[in-house]
Amino acid sequence: MLNIEHIKQKGYSILQLSGEVDASNSVDLDAAFQEILSEGAKRILVDGSKLEYISSAGLGVFMSYLEEFQEKDIQLVIFGLLEKVHQVFVILGLDKLITLKPNQEEALQAIV
Amino acid sequence: MIRLSSPNIGKVSILVAILTWLSLLFVDITRIFGLLNQLESGVSPEVSFILEITFFIMVYIFFNHSIARNERNEFLNLIWRGASTGLLALGVSLLIRLFYYLLGDSRLATDPLLKNFFYHINFALTTLFLISCTLLWKRLILYQKTKKIVQQWQAFEILLLVSMFFIFFNKNTLDYSFLFGLVFITIFSISLSVNLKWIPYLTFKEKWKSILFLFIILLATSYLFVEVLSYSDSKVILVNLTDNLFLIGLFSFVFFYTLFSFLVTLFNLPTSSVFEQKLVEAINFQRLSQSIKPGQSENQVLDILVDSCMSASYADAGWLELRDEMNASVFFHKRFIDKEDLQKLFDLINDTKPFANFEWEKEDNENKVFQGKIADSLYKSALMVPLVVNQRTIGRIYLLKEVKDGFNKEMVNIISTFVGQACISVENYRLLNEAIKNERYKEELKIAQRVQRSLLPDTLHHDDSFEICGFSIAADEVGGDYYETKKLGDNQFVLIIGDVSGKGTSAAFNMSQMKGIFHSLVQLQPKPSDFLLMANNALSQCLEKNHFITTSYFIIDTEKKTINYSRAGHCPTLYYDHKKKESEYLSIDGMGLGILRNNLYKQYVHEKTFSFFPGDILVLYTDGIVEAKNSKGIEFGYERLKTVVNASATLNVEQIQNKIIQEVYKFIGKNRIADDDYSLMIIKFN
Numbered sequence: 001m002l003n004i005e006h007i008k009q010k011g012y013s014i015l016q017l018s019g020e021v022d023a024s025n026s027v028d029l030d031a032a033f034q035e036i037l038s039e040g041a042k043r044i045l046v047d048g049s050k051l052e053y054i055s056s057a058g059l060g061v062f063m064s065y066l067e068e069f070q071e072k073d074i075q076l077v078i079f080g081l082l083e084k085v086h087q088v089f090v091i092l093g094l095d096k097l098i099t100l101k102p103n104q105e106e107a108l109q110a111i112v
Numbered sequence: 113m114i115r116l117s118s119p120n121i122g123k124v125s126i127l128v129a130i131l132t133w134l135s136l137l138f139v140d141i142t143r144i145f146g147l148l149n150q151l152e153s154g155v156s157p158e159v160s161f162i163l164e165i166t167f168f169i170m171v172y173i174f175f176n177h178s179i180a181r182n183e184r185n186e187f188l189n190l191i192w193r194g195a196s197t198g199l200l201a202l203g204v205s206l207l208i209r210l211f212y213y214l215l216g217d218s219r220l221a222t223d224p225l226l227k228n229f230f231y232h233i234n235f236a237l238t239t240l241f242l243i244s245c246t247l248l249w250k251r252l253i254l255y256q257k258t259k260k261i262v263q264q265w266q267a268f269e270i271l272l273l274v275s276m277f278f279i280f281f282n283k284n285t286l287d288y289s290f291l292f293g294l295v296f297i298t299i300f301s302i303s304l305s306v307n308l309k310w311i312p313y314l315t316f317k318e319k320w321k322s323i324l325f326l327f328i329i330l331l332a333t334s335y336l337f338v339e340v341l342s343y344s345d346s347k348v349i350l351v352n353l354t355d356n357l358f359l360i361g362l363f364s365f366v367f368f369y370t371l372f373s374f375l376v377t378l379f380n381l382p383t384s385s386v387f388e389q390k391l392v393e394a395i396n397f398q399r400l401s402q403s404i405k406p407g408q409s410e411n412q413v414l415d416i417l418v419d420s421c422m423s424a425s426y427a428d429a430g431w432l433e434l435r436d437e438m439n440a441s442v443f444f445h446k447r448f449i450d451k452e453d454l455q456k457l458f459d460l461i462n463d464t465k466p467f468a469n470f471e472w473e474k475e476d477n478e479n480k481v482f483q484g485k486i487a488d489s490l491y492k493s494a495l496m497v498p499l500v501v502n503q504r505t506i507g508r509i510y511l512l513k514e515v516k517d518g519f520n521k522e523m524v525n526i527i528s529t530f531v532g533q534a535c536i537s538v539e540n541y542r543l544l545n546e547a548i549k550n551e552r553y554k555e556e557l558k559i560a561q562r563v564q565r566s567l568l569p570d571t572l573h574h575d576d577s578f579e580i581c582g583f584s585i586a587a588d589e590v591g592g593d594y595y596e597t598k599k600l601g602d603n604q605f606v607l608i609i610g611d612v613s614g615k616g617t618s619a620a621f622n623m624s625q626m627k628g629i630f631h632s633l634v635q636l637q638p639k640p641s642d643f644l645l646m647a648n649n650a651l652s653q654c655l656e657k658n659h660f661i662t663t664s665y666f667i668i669d670t671e672k673k674t675i676n677y678s679r680a681g682h683c684p685t686l687y688y689d690h691k692k693k694e695s696e697y698l699s700i701d702g703m704g705l706g707i708l709r710n711n712l713y714k715q716y717v718h719e720k721t722f723s724f725f726p727g728d729i730l731v732l733y734t735d736g737i738v739e740a741k742n743s744k745g746i747e748f749g750y751e752r753l754k755t756v757v758n759a760s761a762t763l764n765v766e767q768i769q770n771k772i773i774q775e776v777y778k779f780i781g782k783n784r785i786a787d788d789d790y791s792l793m794i795i796k797f798n
Contacts, residue, residue: 022787023614023615023616030658052745053739055614055788056611056612056613056614056660056662056735057613057614057615057658059613059660060613060614060658060659060660061658063657063658063660063706063707064657064658066707066708067657067709084747084749091662091681091682091683091684092660092662092681092703092704092707093680093681093701093702093703093704093707093716094703094704094707096703096716097703097707097708
């Protein structure tokens, strides 16, 4: 089960993910990114504090936007990841390409 | 006691019956001789009575047996059997009468011997006729029997049995007790005579025939009854056999049941076509509900549907309109109407719209019937029923009649049922086809599975300095895990393990690409880091943008006793140090292949070398192992894997592998990890 909440703040958007991202619902995550992009957001925070599991297909979604974000100068920060999910990002080496922060405050500082 | 086999019962009973009849005749003749010669023969009438009762019982047993044996007797056959026996008895009786008429006043005409002989023949035939009829009627009464009717019949049989012995009691006099008995049997007979459930099942033609046969039986019964009565006052007959309550009671029973059957059949004639129609409808319904057999098509069901609807509504014309892929109307199964007329009528219906509020796209067309008037010179009323299969309206059936308001409620009901059933049949047929198609896909997947399994190595390269084993299981038919070994020169061995993102078919395709890349690049004998760089470049060209592959690449040098390795986003390898008696995850940075598809990737690739010693163990695995979850959602995790390896370090590689799998299964409480592919490769150094 994956629940995606889109919260718009002044100057940035927050995508709140709760549950698990696997092969079956990674398309929903992709759709959420598409929507955010179509709205022209420049700064995106992903709240991963309620994300319990992410499969390789879910990681693939994050990965697939890296290039586009770089080209369009869009900032992406993921914060609040649980230890085991954080571990998955680190093992894959995605922490080198995506800014990961422990909480929202630090994440906000990172995007300023 | 000897048990008589059933064919014997018939033969024995008829033989005994004939013998009894001959004895009756003999006793009577003896008596007459005694009378003529004024000698006391000394044969009391009771002897005749006893013989008579024996005769009755034997005939009863014979017919009971012979009728029961012909199980497949149809109603008409049964009645014909009764009628033919009746005709025989009647005919013989009439012949005797004719014979006496021809004799006129001759001496022979008053001969008591001859008269008694003929009396006995009449008696025997009348008895045969009555008893056979009674038992035939029994079959008819007990058609669709209930327990109550069976009990009633058994009571009647007992009553008949008692009535045979009545003769000892009343000595052939017509007294009140006799009348009382007769009235009682008659009332009983009448109450049995209401069981006429067989009549509606006769067809119209059969009803006519049975009316004729029943009439013959009525005629025979009446005539024989009068004939029997005429003997009552005869002085020549010494011991009257026919004034028996049993016989007279049977007369009454056979007469009343036949009369009732006759009248009911007669009055059933006009309504018989309705019953036949319902029967046809039931059969049609059954034909529609039988699923379409292999080799048949929907078309046949629709053909039966149109026929059934036409006959159920007595329609004068009808057809089926189906929509093709382009939503154009195509007409099928035209009945009593040609193409031009149909097109004319169809245009007329489209113009005048007698079926308001029908729309093709509506979802609730199921079970709806549309009725309307049409302004045509020939047809006055029309009925239209949409055919809905799988919630989609696929066509419409039209029925036309030359009279106004030609479709009544019953017709509409039955047609709606027919249409519903036909739609279910068509739907089932389509589902079946779908299932067959799915079955084919499954076959294809099985082939894919076989092919993919062959991509994983059967044997793993090694030499005396280490043992190795590995295995892999996919969550779906095919998966994205990959491992392989390769021998480079005399003492260098390459090990690779990989995991393709996602799972199932897409992962399997990417896994085979990975294998191709490995076998191409390994020929260049690259360093681990170079391998990853080149593989990343190659995969950047072939992977979809949201796919990546993680891998670990090892070169084992058995001469230098070193391991040289790189990691590309793959789960950290577990290494057991025999000296320390402890295992550690090899820490090295690295990024998955295909994540960064440009030269910047280079800066994230690292390479390390270390020495191995005897007893050390290398555990390569994919994330399916550490991410296997138990019912509480807790993952097996890195720590548990470490503990298991530490505890089984003294075992050989197969045993370590089995131990790990066992522990994972024990932890998740199941015999397979359901939602991910998982692989293991264990290397132990000697």
